[in-house]
Amino acid sequence: MATDLVPEVVQPAADSPRPASAPRRRRSTKTLGRDLWRYRWLYLLLLPGLLYFLLFKYLPMYGLTIAFKDYVPFLGYSGSEWVGLKHFQELFTGPDFGRLMFNTLLLAVLTVVFVFPAPIVVALLLNELRINVLKRSVQSLVYIPHFLSWTIVASLTYLLFSVDFGVIANWIHGLVGGQKTDYVAQADWFRPLIVLQLLWKQTGWGTIIYLAALAGVDSQLYEAARVDGAGRWRQFWHITLPAIRPTIVVMAILMSGNLLDSGFEQIWLMTTSLNRDVADVFDTFVYYIGITQGSFSYATAVGLFKGVIGVVLIFGSNFLAKRMGQRGLF
Amino acid sequence: MISRRRLAVAAALSTALLAASACSGGGDDKGGEAASTELTVMAPLFGTAPDPSGELQQAVEKLIGKKLQITWVPNAEYGDKSNVTLASDKIPDVMVANEKSPSFVKAAEAGAFWDLTGKLDKYQNLKPANEQTAKNTQTNGKTYGIYRVRPLLRSGVVIRKDWLAKLGLKEPQSVEDLYTIAKAFADKDPDGNGKKDTYGLIIPKWPGNYASASPYDVIETWFGAPNGWGERDGKLVPGFDTPEFLAANQWLHKWVSEGLVNPDFATLDSANWNDPFVQGKGGMIIDVNVRATQLLDLFKEKNPKDFDKVTLVGNLLGPDGEKHSYPFTGYNMVIAISKQHVRTEEQLDQVLQTLDKLESKEGSILLTNGIEGRNFKADGKYAVPINQDDAKVKAIQNDVDKAFIQLGTRASVGLGAYALRPNDEASRTMREKFDVLMNEDLKTAVFNPALGIIAPTSVAKGQTLDTIIPDARIKYLSGAITEDQLKAQIKRWYDSGGTDIAKEVNDLAAKAGG
Secondary structure (H helix, E strand, C coil): CCCCCCHHHHHCHCCCCCHHHHHHHHHHHHHHHHHHHCCCCHHHHHHHHHHHHHHHHHHHHHEEEEHHEEECCCCHHHCEEEEECCHHHHHHHHHHHHEEEEEEEEHHHHHHHHHHHHHHHHHHHHHCCCCHHHHHHHHHHHHHHHHHCCHHHHHHHHHHCCCCCCCHHHHHHHHCCCCCCCCCCCCCHHHHHHHHHHHHHHHHHHHHHHHHHHCCCCCHHHHHHHHHCCHHHHHHHHHHHHHHHHHHHHHHHHHHHHHCCCCCHHHHCCCCCHHHHHCCCHHHHHHHHHHCCCCCCHHHHHHHHHHHHHHHHHHHHHHHHCCCCCCCCC | CCCCHHHHHHHHHHHHHHHHCCCCCCCCCCCCHHHEEEEEEEEECCCCCCCCHHHHHHHHHHHHHHHEEEEEEEHHHHHHHHHHHHCCCCCCCCEEECCHHHHHHHEEEEEEEECCCCCCCCCCCCCCCCCCHHHHCCCCCEECCEEECCCCEEEEEEEEEHHHHHHHCCCCCEHHHHHHHHHHHHCCCCCCCCCCEEEEEEEEECCCCCCCCCCHHHHHCCCCCCEEEECCCCEEEEECCCHHHHHHHHHHHHHHCEEEEEECCCCCEEEHHHHHHHCCEEEEEECHHHHHHHHHHHHHHHCCCCCCEEEEECCCEECCCCCCECCCCCCEEEEEEEEECCHHHHHHEEEEEEHHHHHCHHHHHHHHHHCCCEEEEEEECEEEEECCCHHHHHHHHHHHHHHHHCCCCCCCCCCCCCCEEECCCHHHHHHHHHHHHHHHCCCEECCCCCCCCHHHHHHHHHHHHCCCCHHHHHHHHHCCCCCCCCCCCCHHHHHHHHHHHHHHHHHHHHHCCC
């Protein structure tokens, strides 16, 4: 399909005729050395990249071994004692695990339900705008919140919603009446505020990729549809939506890997004594345990657990996407 | 409003991850050579970092005969940065450290720091001046650092003097008086603007845990609750497991529900604590006495002609008619010596001799006042700033006030250095009041018998436990949970490890006391 974002050429192997593969493999082992020599400059160019990944991405993973040790910095990696799965056991049987899992997952679900579709909706709406100048300026305006740091976003939230001087809090109070609500302190309002912040900050930025996908749609398709008598809605349903479907799938797969990342900064900035029960997530827990408490091994174990779940989710959703006839990430 | 600290901590977190992955730990080949001509130091900073080649640092280096390599860390992120430093293999020779923090205790018990027990007495300026304080700094009988002395008792109530006068009220003697004043401040329009827009007491969201000198802790002590830990029926129990704790919080709960407290007390950052007071929204603050002079200065900034609006009273009589005063630990962190470079007893002796020089009378004056004749002149017991228009002199003054004073262990209470002369009459009277109130309240001070004890369980999982009680307390006060739920949270503390902590504290106390 012409509207597909992923170029056709990258995936030839699956459908190529079987007999060709066997002799090719034999030949390649024989001539590996010669090939290496022949393309030596290309391989040389590859070297810095490989080194980079080895040095900065894979070597530090050695540090993960402290998840299986009772790590004391003074004794170092080699001096600290191996304890096997003790820290994982502690995590899974500890009193915090259930709450952390629930909070993290609930935030993830809320993100999937409210935050993930928002850029799609906004992009589609923007796409229906026919005045180009207006479209462009709206597009630029909605990017802006993305560039503010979480500290500023959290400060703004406090300023707008606090019970003593919050503008929005007072405004809502004026409309609804009754007792004043302390939005920033109450546990019930923690999740709605987090979702609101995410929507405000990330929606505009998220539209970029969908708008790019929409820009790639062949305008002839629309013309043809109009000739056949399709209205705005029909065009949207049969052309626009299918056009961005692969993009949505890719974004969904990418997101699934970060499902347990609640975003340390945002959560941590919004945590107070009153909402800690609903605010504690794995990310903040790792901070409290690791940095404040100095239990580096335990914190690493928690982080590793999160990472493993992320990998499993990425592969899982990629598999599912392919199963459902979509093109996956890999 | 969010303090910048939070951002800084986030930054520290990423640094920590880097450090955790980059550090190799263990062996360091530099050995003792470097330590003998140079001293690496880490200390908190309250402003911009001093220039290492600045006049003051030069003077200090000349005095001790060694080069100084100082890592200045902004105070707000000092705790996090210390923990990260302890996780790295670059622990400085000498480090200002919170010797009770789990990561320090773990590091010290693994042998990262020198045990100075019994070693300090032969150094004239390092030996403990106060036995009670020395005991407070211990970790289960061991001394891991030289304490930085602070006044032992400085809790008090700061009150709007002009509001009291306007409503014809007297300074409070007891907690009942305090309630009457708060009620009047909230209801009787002390600022005279015709609107009911004031409240009595201002309390912030407290950054520390239970028994960390918060206004809540002070009030509970007035009601007769133990300060941290206390003896009940021959056993040490945590202060929050007493009827007095509940009584104090019931009383405060009434304050909150009657609108006598700032409505945002659960989220007000302690960095902005002074604001509502100076803005005339609230009329009382329960905190350290120096907040009174701070507020005086702020009022003076607003109106130099009419600023004498603050009065300070000491600890109050409880409902039982007796006074229980809230003392502080008498120190603020210790100076610990790392074993990483300072390897042998001989090298340790060298470092201690250097520190002894640093804390001598001459050194203390450098660290707390500056260079005599350059940025200050002595006038009796006071130091009077001079030449402050000169940018270079101003730099010296800044280096002293914002940085080097942190390296002093004795100077903040005037031992071996000059006190800064307050520059107006009101502040001077206030300063003089500090000592009077302190000596008066010391007679009824309730000390924490478990300060020198660190239970292994609290080192292992203190962090999640530590928040249970202060969180529950704030929730109860704000009406989010009932008293029964507060009691349930106290039970939860016991169930999630508190029982072990209580047992360990009692065992260790018995060992230390016996």
